[in-house]
Amino acid sequence: MVGTNLPPGTAPIKPEFLVSVQPRDVPDDDAAEGTTSHVNGRPDAAPGAGGAEEGAKKLSGAQRKKLAKEERKKHRGANKGRRFQKVRDEVELCFRIASGKDCEFGDECRFTHDVAAYLAAKPRDIHFPSPEDLSDKPPFVRLPDVEMAEDAEAPQTSLDFTTTCPIFQHTGECRHGLKCRFLGSHVQKKEDGQLELVVDEEKKARLAAAETELNFLDADTLKKIRTKKYPHPIADAYLKEIQQASNEQGGGNTVEASETPASSAPETPAGTQPIESVPAASDDAVDRSQDDTPDVPLRFVEKKRLHWAGKTYLAPLTTVGNLPFRRLCVDYGCDITCGEMGLAMSFLQGSKEEWSLVRRHPSEGIFGMQIAGSKPQLLVPAAEIIGRECAGNLDFVDVNCGCPIDLVYKTGSGSALLDAAGRLGKILVGMNKALGDIPVTVKLRTGVKDGKNTAHKLMPRLSSEWGASAITLHGRTRQQRYTKLADWDYIKHCVEAVRAREADESLPPVPIFGGGDCFSAEDYWYKMENYGVDGVMIGRGALIKPWIFTEIKERREWDISSRERLELIRKYAEYGLNHFGSDTAGVNTTRRYLCEALSFQYRYIPIGLLETMPPRINDRAPAFRGRDELETLLASPDSRDWVKISEMFLGPAPETWSFTPKHKSNAYGSEEGQG
Template structure:
């Protein structure tokens, strides 16, 4: 029986572990959700593609300032204005020289070519631990005592010949060469005393396909995108067609197609409905003028997702290393972080990095946000062409609640713009060829005014969506309110009823919200008619939830197993971000971001009742010595954990967490 002395909504900690009956300060996920890397680096115009609009009119400067002030008030639980600058070597070596190549700039290169001077100033190698170096007791990571190179030569005195480089271990070659902070693992000393980089050609050839990330965009394509010279033949034809239709309707004094896409679909001369299974002939008729006839909906790849586990697209934390980690623990479907259509069309390197995929991700998609077809359709065409063969689906974000996104007409604002959303889905389907288009949405915009049951039955039959994900909250709702799974069941039944009525094949429907245990996952699968449950915050707090789901059990994970999870994340981070100084500290930053969620996990042995629930607030509790750092709410302790795997943090480096409540030490978490 749960501890009756604890107030409702409190995690049922056993009395012997309690330090206080008062719940610990819980991070405000709603506030922090609005304080992301996007809001720091992207303008309002970049997100919406234009000035903020309200009611179809552009806002004045004073009105935009008013919105900005409101946004700041609403970010009370977030650390606003976070900045993470790259930490580089004091003396920077030319990248080409570091990898043993000639630099075409010679003496005019802005980086040094003086290898001895660079190596003399370079910090000592970092010791990266293996699984066998981990322990349940302090100091938790036990590295054997090994002296650095015995040579008195300052050039080689920093080398650690026993360390391991994640890139070299995985691929047989380290692209960072002499700049690698684990250099001792892939360098030898020649007879003349110079250092020579080692390449394992056998491993390089053997693992090329299994370890090489894909979906890189080349410099020439980026140049064309930035100079507006990248071709969009399908998008241009589609956008011209809907513009012509709008003009014709305006002349005839008929309702705007944006206002009612359903009325337009009754006319064979207008492109407004998706080329569904029953619309193949019409789809072919309207494509006579296009350079390439897009695939009909029946030719799209079918998504066989029933029963598969799905890691939600997660801003900031849902990067490639984290997705790889979740795949290791059983995630079947992964989706990249939300990207902005306008930023893709501007050729942003940061945005295009969001489509990177690791070969271990068996079903991978990317998510895109935008406010209108003129942005989303050409962006989809560009992405489809550049990522051909390496993208399983493209997801349209119709659920992002952030004010900065919503006020530009993107994210959850599309829930109240069915006509516009229909045009977006139809156009993206044409532009993407055989790549399916999926939609992620919320139950509605305002509390008490759910609208998803009206919108969802139209997504597949009329517009061609290949899968639907429904988050069980409105935009206005906070995370502290439970997701409405009963309403989600109503939405699923509405979709299935229309599919049965029109004899259409069922599309996968995933629900989302509050899933935090294997028991809860399978209960939702059995009771609410969904084909799967998308996992978001549950995976952030305990990435091993996918193992629990697959094995239908609650995993009483040990502290050593938790440390192994951290070690793997650091390894994947180095492989993705790089093993040079900048890559090491970028990995450190994102590792600390991950730990800012994982510390919330309460060990099973401390609970009186299982399974645990995601919205329960844990009171101050006493943990075993092996869990002290892992359960700490102090961001300085997360940095300490990172130092076990990535070496000492530079003096110039600091980590500011998203959640304001984690920005300082908490005595309650110690013990």
């Protein structure tokens, strides 16, 4: 009898694979979603973050404001809380010299120019395995027997000429040169015994464009943004309009200049007239070549229409939804990808880390970026800069109205906008003006508090009044925990409310995606056929099994083998090295994000082990063994095993390296020195 000895809510694993009938501890996805700080384990524990009861009763408004500003500065940028130290070479070689170029700083350069000393101290090359080197039997990855040079005076004794550099393999040139940890793949000895970097000019000309990431901002542009010298005339004109409208209604208040980092435009006071009553500016198309002319771009009806019905959509995922992971999901059939949430404030401060979130790989067919902010004075100028710098390489900009974490919510961003319809309307209208023909989409939750769903009132206004080109609704409130299932009946109710408004006003329908708990092809297609949505946004399901997109496209549940899963991990490591770099720092950054991915993927229960189908995302897994040793290893909740898996592709982890996953229950290594 199925599940006879298993507690309710436990995954129905066949008895022959059970090690224990007691379910494992449930990973806390709420804590993982809210993870922003190593300090005290919770972001809302910090003074001034608004989490303690110290706030309103003990501090004046000015004091709370000052603390909030300090807290924002402290946590500037996305995902900065869990800090990971950068692992560097023992001897740091100048990157210009490493690339075979001259260094303009000469003897004053703070890095060494002594190539021989660098190579003598450099760790041995890492062997990157091919798919043919993988096996489901120990040691799972076959490494070659490499004969190292025995000449003690030769600096290149660490070279492995049998390895493969993923960057060189895909582009014909490795940008890290001598610093590459796979150096033997693209170097040769000259007659004098010195090393010479190899460049495959034919491959470089043929493949480099297909592998070159898009939406890079150069240092000069970032400096202009950071020093407030980057013009955004459309935003300035729009902000002036809403301020004038506010003054006419008796508001008249302005924000302090220090709170408006990219413009002196004032903040619209709370409670002023909704955006639809604000006089519209000129509808003339913007001339992007005239930086100082505040023309207004295309009307909403002239925006690019989004034809997304039936397409698969990977949710924007903070930390784990990075470019290598998105590439992986695209390989398995994902149609629409969205970058990690970025903060408008940090974009306007010229944060290099924040601007890296808009990078796109050429394989991403439909790509957008997600932005969070609390007011038009932040979001509209940021949108204008993004629209100019990413023109042609950005398919949509998504406004985050669903982020539940305290650090975002208590600044008025994320899900706080659900209770600020007037301000949200001003934001969307302004962003539509500033972005030209790039569509604006919105991701939101059902409401802020449990039992008080409000999305059905807000969603019809998003497209009909404020120009949202697509809407995604996560079927949970901000307050609701992941242990409660998403409310798909309410999602259907919201879809019907939007469609009724569109029918009444003869408006073209916008795509509406639902989200929450989708974990199988059967579940996906059931939701598509019964809840009126145009698609289902997938988040945790893709983190646990990135091949879910293949299952959806082929309408089947894939009993993927352990070797196929190991090949997926190899591919992730390859994409990580291409993105983060193949030098020591890049290798260990890749290791960190690979372990982040494994901290979700271990939760996958092979469907060949289940007594009933389909699998459910919230079922707790008892301890089980796989059908082979590799499948058992891939199911380990021990982060030491995740690091062991990373070492199959990225070499031994440095002694100083440590890892704290988003689910912090099983960290690896020491936290010393991480801040």
